[in-house]
Amino acid sequence: MVAKIVVFGEKHLIKGDLPDEQLRRVSEMIERKAGKFSEKYKGISKDKILLLVAFEIGEELVILQDECEKNSKKMRQIVKKVEKAEEIC
Numbered sequence: 001m002v003a004k005i006v007v008f009g010e011k012h013l014i015k016g017d018l019p020d021e022q023l024r025r026v027s028e029m030i031e032r033k034a035g036k037f038s039e040k041y042k043g044i045s046k047d048k049i050l051l052l053v054a055f056e057i058g059e060e061l062v063i064l065q066d067e068c069e070k071n072s073k074k075m076r077q078i079v080k081k082v083e084k085a086e087e088i089c
Helices: 020-040 046-088
Strands: 002-007 010-015
């Protein structure tokens, strides 16, 4: 898929495996976060703003991966308990 996105008011064509709607959502997230950092840190370069955006998204990803792994472990424990309960019945 190819999507037209806007970051810092500049238009870009992005090729990706995601559907257009998801690429649009990613673009909006980047623009929103870039705006937030631009307001908070006035005067720093676009490159540094985008680096902050990348780190924040990376942090969010790591947190979600940890939560996913924790939930997977819980699910495996529940499955084991259900399997044991079925053996008893």
